Amino acid sequence: MIRFDHVSKHYPGHRGALSDITVEIADGEFVYLIGPSGAGKTTMLRLIMRDIVPTSGTLLVDEWKIASIPANQIHHLRRRVRTVYQDFKLLADRTVYENVAVGLEVLGKAEGEIAKDVMKILSLVNLEDKYRQFPLQLSAGEQQRVSIARAIVGGPKILLADEPTGNLDPDTAGEILDILEEVNSIGTTVIMATHNAGIVNERKKRTLTLDDGTIHSDEVKGRYHVSKKKT
Amino acid sequence: MAAILAMFLTFLLTGFFFLTTVTSAVILQYFEGKPQITVFFRDKATKEDATSLTSTLQATGKTASVRYVTKEEALVTYRTLFQSDPLLLEMVTSDILPASLEVSATGPEYLDDLAQTIATYDEKSDIIEEVVYQKDVVDALISWSNAIKIVGGVLAGLLAVDALLIVMTVIGMKIALRRDEIEILKLVGASSWYIRLPFLWEGALYGIWGATSAWVVLMGLIVWFRPVLLSFLEAIPVFVIVLSNPTSTTFLAAGAGLFGILVITGFLLGIIGSAVSVGRYLKF
Ligand SMILES: Nc1ncnc2c1ncn2[C@@H]1O[C@H](COP(=O)(O)OP(=O)(O)OP(=O)(O)O)[C@@H](O)[C@H]1O
Ligand SMILES: [Mg+2]
Numbered sequence: 001m002i003r004f005d006h007v008s009k010h011y012p013g014h015r016g017a018l019s020d021i022t023v024e025i026a027d028g029e030f031v032y033l034i035g036p037s038g039a040g041k042t043t044m045l046r047l048i049m050r051d052i053v054p055t056s057g058t059l060l061v062d063e064w065k066i067a068s069i070p071a072n073q074i075h076h077l078r079r080r081v082r083t084v085y086q087d088f089k090l091l092a093d094r095t096v097y098e099n100v101a102v103g104l105e106v107l108g109k110a111e112g113e114i115a116k117d118v119m120k121i122l123s124l125v126n127l128e129d130k131y132r133q134f135p136l137q138l139s140a141g142e143q144q145r146v147s148i149a150r151a152i153v154g155g156p157k158i159l160l161a162d163e164p165t166g167n168l169d170p171d172t173a174g175e176i177l178d179i180l181e182e183v184n185s186i187g188t189t190v191i192m193a194t195h196n197a198g199i200v201n202e203r204k205k206r207t208l209t210l211d212d213g214t215i216h217s218d219e220v221k222g223r224y225h226v227s228k229k230k231t
Numbered sequence: 232m233a234a235i236l237a238m239f240l241t242f243l244l245t246g247f248f249f250l251t252t253v254t255s256a257v258i259l260q261y262f263e264g265k266p267q268i269t270v271f272f273r274d275k276a277t278k279e280d281a282t283s284l285t286s287t288l289q290a291t292g293k294t295a296s297v298r299y300v301t302k303e304e305a306l307v308t309y310r311t312l313f314q315s316d317p318l319l320l321e322m323v324t325s326d327i328l329p330a331s332l333e334v335s336a337t338g339p340e341y342l343d344d345l346a347q348t349i350a351t352y353d354e355k356s357d358i359i360e361e362v363v364y365q366k367d368v369v370d371a372l373i374s375w376s377n378a379i380k381i382v383g384g385v386l387a388g389l390l391a392v393d394a395l396l397i398v399m400t401v402i403g404m405k406i407a408l409r410r411d412e413i414e415i416l417k418l419v420g421a422s423s424w425y426i427r428l429p430f431l432w433e434g435a436l437y438g439i440w441g442a443t444s445a446w447v448v449l450m451g452l453i454v455w456f457r458p459v460l461l462s463f464l465e466a467i468p469v470f471v472i473v474l475s476n477p478t479s480t481t482f483l484a485a486g487a488g489l490f491g492i493l494v495i496t497g498f499l500l501g502i503i504g505s506a507v508s509v510g511r512y513l514k515f
Contacts, residue, residue: 049418071423078420089415106421150419 001027002048002158002189007057009043017043019213020057025191027157030184032200033193035210041193044210045160048191049081050074062157079107081158082151086166088143090135096122096146097131103153121153125179141172145179152183159183161192165199173199234434237397238441238501241390242493246449248383249492254464255376261467262369267342269363270332270349276358281332284352288334291348293341298333305331312466329360342366391500394441398434398504406430406512413513427509434505435498442497446490 002025009018018040025031033041046052047059050066059066064077082103090099097118104114122128125145135143144164151159161180165173177192177199184190194200200207209216272281278299285297300308305328313319336342346362353359406413416426453460454477464470473481 075417075420075422075425078418080420082420083418089411089418091412091415102415103419106416106419106425154419 001025001060001062002191003058003060004044004047005058005060007047007054007059009040009047009052010055016213018047021213021215022057023208023215023218025189027189028184028187029189030181030205031189031191032203032205032207033191033210034195034197034200034207035216037195038212039195039210040213041195041210042162045083045162045191045193048158048160049083050077075106079154080156081160082154082156084144084147084151084159084161084164086163088135088140088147090143090146090150092135095132095134096127096138099135099146100131100149100153103150107154109154117153118149121149124152124182125149139172140167141175144168144172144176148176148179148183152188156188158189158191161190163194164192165194165196170199177203234394234398234401234437235440235444237390237394238438238497239444240441241387241394241500242442242445242497243448244383244390245387245496246445246489246493248379248387250449250453250489251379251383252376254470255372255379257469258464258467259369259372259376261469262365262372267336267365268334268345268349269365270334271329271360271363272331273358273360274326274329276330280356280358281330284332284349284358287352288345288348291341291344293336293344295335295337296333297335300331300333302326302328302330305329315462315465394438394500395504395507398437398501399508401437402430402434402505402508403512405433406508423513427513430509430513431502431505434501434503434508436501437504438497438499438501439494440497441501442493443490446493449489450486 004021004023007018007021008016010016021044033044035041043052047054047066048061050061050064050069053067061077061081069077091102094102100118100121101114104117109117119128119131122131125148127142127145127149130138130142135146138146144167148159148161148164159180164180165176168176173196180190180192181203206218206220208218270284278301281299285299288294288297302325306323306325309323309328310320334345336345342364346364349359349362413426453474457474457477461471461474464474473485476482
């Protein structure tokens with residue numbers, strides 16, 4: 001569960017990036033975060049993963065109050081809240097397998113268990129036959145799938161995706177969305193930020209529209225019904 | 232590589248000065264345990280003269296021991312001292328060597344009084360060739376060993392600072408080079424120790440490798456120069472025991488002790504250097 005309660009964020013020397021956001025996202029939801037450039041989408045995601053802290057208001061992620069997690073405890077949150085970016089952030093000198101394994105190594109898992117889980121996740125993103133390749137030998141869509149695999153290996157509860165399709169053509173973007181929906185279907189909360197409203201409309205998911213740091217609309221579209229209270 | 236080299240030089244020098252300091256300390260101890268005044272008699276002096284001087288000295292109540300060494304005994308000592316040098320042995324007969332009186336005072340504060348007594352006695356009888364005060368030798372040794380300690384300490388300190396700075400720089404560079412990887416590790420939830428430990432360990436390894444290679448070179452030098460060292464130090468039993476046989480357990484134990492000291496210091500120096508860099512460049 002993620003709960004923004006009158007959260008504002010001002011970057012130093014900058015007017016409000018987010019002002020007085022109040023919203024709740026329940027476990028297992030799939031939420032699109034849309035809005036024009038500079039609306040504050042990235043800022044919301046960075047708050048949830050405690051890359052930054054709110055200037056005012058309270059942000060809760062499960063049992064954690066974001067503003068008061070001590071620096072040496074942040075890694076516990078990061079194991080439960082994983083992220084995917086537009087630029088993939090893969091290590092060019094490591095194979096697909098090694099890139100994904102990083103997500104488990106930091107948890108202190110044994111070698112055998114890592115091998116089993118990595119291959120399982122790679123087959124989920126349809127890359128099991130490319131595990132020995134290096135990122136630069138893959139297409140952009142494939143690289144993004146590796147980065148998703150690294151994020152979900154180890155079973156996070158929440159997956160944040162910031163413009164994951166920003167570098168991809170529409171077909172490949174569609175594949176990525178399919179994979180994110182599959183990840184969501186196994187119980188992971190997925191929040192994806194994008195300014196590409198077109199692909200979002202087809203998907204009929206809950207959509208938060210941000211504009212200039214405030215929530216413009218919060219629509220629940222179609223088959224996926226959110227029963228949790230909205231504020 | 233630069234870091235290991237710096238560590239190597241540091242420990243080579245530190246180890247060298249450490250050994251020199253230990254050696255001079257042992258030499259000092261040896262001399263301090265020796266008689267403090269040695270009175271060498273002229274050839275004309277008889278056994279009775281010696282006995283008379285002995286009782287004069289003992290009468291002062293300030294002597295711990297007084298021992299008469301005859302010319303023959305002096306020769307025996309001389310022969311064991313220079314047994315490895317036949318040339319020196321041939322040159323000397325007991326005639327050349329003087330008889331002597333080895334005097335120890337009950338406390339160093341009485342040495343002057345005893346010297347005075349001896350001088351007064353000599354004025355009357357004129358049987359004394361020379362009086363050697365161990366104190367002079369010991370004082371000279373102390374000032375030498377202090378000089379070695381200061382020069383060695385300063386040099387080793389400077390080199391240690393240098394090695395520390397190099398380790399800090401190298402580790403800082405490695406951290407910078409692996410920025411992307413560190414960012415990703417933080418993203419997926421690596422604990423701060425998980426990220427820091429490899430860098431700390433790397434710094435420690437520089438220290439350990441530097442110390443180990445310095446140790447190997449030092450031990451090589453000791454084994455190589457063992458005969459020379461032995462001829463210098465053969466009067467002092469401790470060195471003879473340690474150095475006489477490079478495969479003996481005492482030699483190996485001394486080597487192992489030196490290894491332990493160097494490696495532990497190297498480990499600490501490396502850890503400190505990398506910890507400073509990690510603290511500076513790996514903030515959370
Ligand atoms: N580190 C920062 N320092 C100062 N201002 C920032 C910083 N990051 C973002 N901002 C400002 O905060 C506002 C919100 O930025 P944010 O990155 O959250 O927008 P966004 O919705 O993700 O935009 P985009 O679609 O371009 O990624 C913008 O006006 C931006 O200029
Ligand atoms: Mg953004």
